[in-house]
Amino acid sequence: MATKKNIHVKDRNLLLAALPPEEYERLLPDLQSVSLDENHVLIEPFRRISYVYFPLSGAISLLMPAGQGHYIEAGMVGNEGLTGVCLSLGSDRAPMRAVAQTSSHGLKMSARVFRAEMQRNSPLADAVRRYAQAYMVMLSQGLVCMGAHRIEQRCARWLLMMHDRINTDELRLTHKTLARMLGVRRATVSEVASRLQSRDLVRYERGVMKIVDRAGLEKAACECYRVMTRELARMLAVRMVRHSRPQTEKAPPL
Numbered sequence: 285m286a287t288k289k290n291i292h293v294k295d296r297n298l299l300l301a302a303l304p305p306e307e308y309e310r311l312l313p314d315l316q317s318v319s320l321d322e323n324h325v326l327i328e329p330f331r332r333i334s335y336v337y338f339p340l341s342g343a344i345s346l347l348m349p350a351g352q353g354h355y356i357e358a359g360m361v362g363n364e365g366l367t368g369v370c371l372s373l374g375s376d377r378a379p380m381r382a383v384a385q386t387s388s389h390g391l392k393m394s395a396r397v398f399r400a401e402m403q404r405n406s407p408l409a410d411a412v413r414r415y416a417q418a419y420m421v422m423l424s425q426g427l428v429c430m431g432a433h434r435i436e437q438r439c440a441r442w443l444l445m446m447h448d449r450i451n452t453d454e455l456r457l458t459h460k461t462l463a464r465m466l467g468v469r470r471a472t473v474s475e476v477a478s479r480l481q482s483r484d485l486v487r488y489e490r491g492v493m494k495i496v497d498r499a500g501l502e503k504a505a506c507e508c509y510r511v512m513t514r515e516l517a518r519m520l521a522v523r524m525v526r527h528s529r530p531q532t533e534k535a536p537p538l
């Protein structure tokens with residue numbers, strides 16, 4: 285098992301970082317560095333997935349169709365994981381969209397090479413299987429969250445998950461985007477943001493959501509945040525400790 289590491293290690297993907305150095309070296313020729321703009325679509329529903337993407341920075345939203353062309357976020361991926369997990373489970377497509385929620389930098393590998401790695405049971409396959417367990421917990425716990433928890437708790441959880449995956453305390457975020465992510469009306473998000481702000485947990489000004497009391501936000505979030513992060517930490521052998529961020533960093537667009 286890998287040594288315990290912080291979850292947010294700048295410019296590293298934790299799955300790849302957990303590989304033995306010689307394995308990582310072996311894979312390097314098949315990993316291509318790419319930068320994604322916000323809203324870049326990595327996966328379209330039921331379309332063949334041509335590559336997997338290991339984020340080094342930024343957050344990717346996993347969106348499920350909700351009818352009439354609308355999508356609701358089912359989970360997110362940052363530098364702890366990869367997109368295209370279904371390729372490790374024997375399917376070359378999925379009913380979801382994967383969209384860059386922020387600008388992102390990462391490494392991509394062709395689906396052909398990735399499948400071959402899974403079939404040969406390489407150390408990468410082992411790491412991906414471990415991540416897949418945490419990934420499935422994230423998706424299923426997300427369903428529990430939507431059905432069982434108050435919107436204020438869910439909103440706090442979402443903000444914490446984003447905070448864990450991006451490199452700043454400030455998110456450029458419209459109420460419309462947050463409403464789409466949480467699957468609620470925009471007016472509801474406005475009310476929730478006001479309540480979180482009145483508790484001095486966040487500050488929302490001119491389209492920027494600033495997390496001002498991370499510990500308070502953790503108390504405000506539902507149990508789902510702890511379930512998801514614990515499972516991720518357990519399977520990847522990382523500590524879910526977030527570094528404090530310099531306040532002067534530019535907010536990524538959301």
Ligand SMILES: [Zn+2]
Nearest residue numbers: 429433506508
């Ligand atoms: Zn919840």
